[in-house]
Amino acid sequence: MSRSAGRSARSEDSAPSDPDARSNGPRIGSDISSNFPDGGQASAGGASLDRAGAKDAPAATIASDSRSNPRNSDPRDILLDALRAALDAVGGYRSVHRRLMQEASIEGPCAAFAVGKASAFMMAGALDALGDRIEKGLVITRHGYAAEVIEPGWPVEVVESSHPLPDASSIEAGRALIDFLRRLPPRTTLLAMISGGASALVERLAAGFGAEDLARVNRYLLGSGYPIGTINRVRKRISLIKAGRLANFIASQEVLNLLISDVPGDDPKVIGSGLLIPHTAADIDTGEIDLPPWLTTMARSAPDLPPAKTMDSIRSEIIARPADARAAAAACLRKAGFDIIEHPEILQGDAVEAGSRIGRMIALAAPATVHLWVGETTVRLPPHPGRGGRCQSLALAAAREIAGKTGAYLLAAGTDGSDGPGEVAGALVDAGSIDRGQSAAPGSCPDRSLRAADAGTWLEACGDLVRTGPTGTNVMDLIIALRARSPASTERSFHAG
Incomplete structure (x- = not known):
């Protein structure tokens, strides 16, 4: 429509x-x-x-x-x-719509992105609540999960990616997300919507590493016998966007980050690997994990965590548990x-x-x-x-x-x-x-x-x-x-x- x-x-x-x-x-x-x-x-x-x-x-x-x-x-x-x-x-539609109908701070033009298995529905709820205030949108979701949800003519780009295991499409989805954020005018209000599956659907590694390296990491971690918490720590350590690092690519002065929790305890750092959630160095420390040299090199190549000032403009809320x-x-x-x-x-x-x-x-x-x-x-x-x-x-x-x-x-x-x-x-x-x-x-x-x-x-x-x-x-x-x-x-x- x-x-x-x-x-x-x-x-x-x-x-x-x-x-x-x-x-x-x-x-x-x-x-x-x-x-x-x-x-x-x-x-x-x-x-x-x-x-x-x-x-x-x-x-x-x-x-x-x-x-x-x-x-x-x-x-x-x-x-x-x-x-x-x-x-x-x-429901992603209902939860986002209900929350945004109560939101008074988004008055002027804004941009929105959604990542996860519920992302298409979350974006639809945002469009219904905010209307033409959303001038540009990006949805990253599992193959087939946006069909008949995001209509032609909406100001929304859809990128389909891999789940449950990340692959080359996850790397490309990460590129699309970073490009989307970099092209926003500096003072644009940004709406972020994250749901389960985001960790696999979107990824970006340091320069010099790509899809083959990501596949190698996943093969190693899945066969390592490490507990899931350790595996997730390693994944965050090597990522350009996990553990709050996605904030490094945002120039907006105001960000509203809406989350649907799919994790025990509803820890925002775990939902979607905490793309826009502040982390400490201890949260991603892999020094005590016995990693092979090639994986240690990847970990050392990742950037530092964003400074606290970068995270101050981000309001994060869990809207469904x-x-x-x-x-x-x-x-x-x-x-x-x-x-x-x-x-x-x-x-x-x-x-x-x-x-x-x-x-x-x-x-x-x-x-x-x-x-x-x-x-x-x-x-x-x-x-x-x-x-x-x-x-x-x-x-x-x-x-x-x-x-x-x-x-x-x-x-x-x-x-x-x-x-x-x-x-x-x-x-x-x-x-x-x-x-x-x-x-x-x-x-x-x-x-x-x-x-x-x-x-x-x-x-x-x-x-x-x-x-x-x-x-x-x-x-x-x-x-x-x-x-x-x-x-x-x-x-x-x-x-x-």
């Missing part, structure tokens, strides 16, 4: 300024397929784009299947309602009549072990009880892994424990809509998942599937995969374990009122 069409669609006469007031209602099913259709579907947690010009507020619109219930009393539907509520609460998604899901489930137990700790560790533990917990839980977590587990990969990521592995492991336990359900989904390779967000399993999988593929074995890191194949066979497409956010994974009411009490609950 044209810029004029987009701005007129955002006028006070044509649409409410509060995106919550315009959200579309969900159509819920067990297989979430979210896209931007001409007929009104929207991406979960993202902006619904009308090809005629108007952009609606974010809402999850999810195709129903035969298991749906008009009273929405099916536990599977209730869980998917909770997922939709979580994604809506932390994993806990926000968990709380929104909990509120949705509480309204449905469930007793809620929110686990404040971040769920980490081996996915199969975590799924087994949660499965045993919910198998013994009282009726009408829900447990919720956010986190990111890990999967042990064999030499030739199959399909499926950590959420699918966790869900299949839980399915083994709740097999035959009527009323037990578990949903595990990546809030970015991606769980491992492919376009699957996660899975929703129940007491019959194991039986359905074995009926669909006689001779199959869930234990064997888990050892082969092939949970996705099993879960597809039993119809338990969850798909959202790009959600417009990234706040780790959401895990919900539910024990349903007895059928009689469920019926009474949803007839009441």
Whole structure:
């Protein structure tokens, strides 16, 4: 759409300024397929784009299947309602739009850039909130994540890059970002928007080092056995832009840096490797790490950290957190009549072990009880892994424990809509998942599937995969374990009122 069409669609006469007031209602099913259709579907947690010009507020619109219930009393539907509520609460469009509608300091022309898996949606929210005040924009995101979000005619350049592993496109994206910043007039107000995935999507190394060097670094670090904190410290040490060094390329006197957190503890230094966050020398010190000489040379070639004066003009705020998604899901489930137990700790560790533990917990839980977590587990990969990521592995492991336990359900989904390779967000399993999988593929074995890191194949066979497409956010994974009411009490609950 044209810029004029987009701005007129955002006028006070044509649409409410509060995106919550315009959200579309969900159509819920067990297989979430979210896209931007001409007929009104929207991406979960993202902006619904009308090809005629108007952009609606974010809402999850999810195709129903035969298991749906008009009273929405099916536990599977209730869980998917909770997922939709979580994604809506932390959506990149909604979070940025809401924050900028409260921002009084951005009065004149400004520029904006967004980096991360939610960047296209964040930019759309900024454009809706600030209108023609944004004269120039740059979006750096994962391949395919800006499709149908950033419209032709908007003053926004889109650069697609690599995720989860950086490659030559990450180096080129870093070049594009630095060029964008260098070309801004000195007094331009700058809006920065950072979300999960930025660390891989954008990179720039010191002069003399390029894509081959970056690939060599990643091969070494991934095979080193170092903990993730050490790996990230090395990556920051060798970078021209991580650890706040991106500020070296900014001449603006005022910068507003909006962050969506995808990390435990919501540490701004960790979100996107802290592109615009002040660091100390200790934060990137690699002196005690036993690095090979070639990597030590790269570390010594990186520039110093920006002086404090350079960082003084940058205001950084976290506008969406994993806990926000968990709380929104909990509120949705509480309204449905469930007793809620929110686990404040971040769920980490081996996915199969975590799924087994949660499965045993919910198998013994009282009726009408829900447990919720956010986190990111890990999967042990064999030499030739199959399909499926950590959420699918966790869900299949839980399915083994709740097999035959009527009323037990578990949903595990990546809030970015991606769980491992492919376009699957996660899975929703129940007491019959194991039986359905074995009926669909006689001779199959869930234990064997888990050892082969092939949970996705099993879960597809039993119809338990969850798909959202790009959600417009990234706040780790959401895990919900539910024990349903007895059928009689469920019926009474949803007839009441």
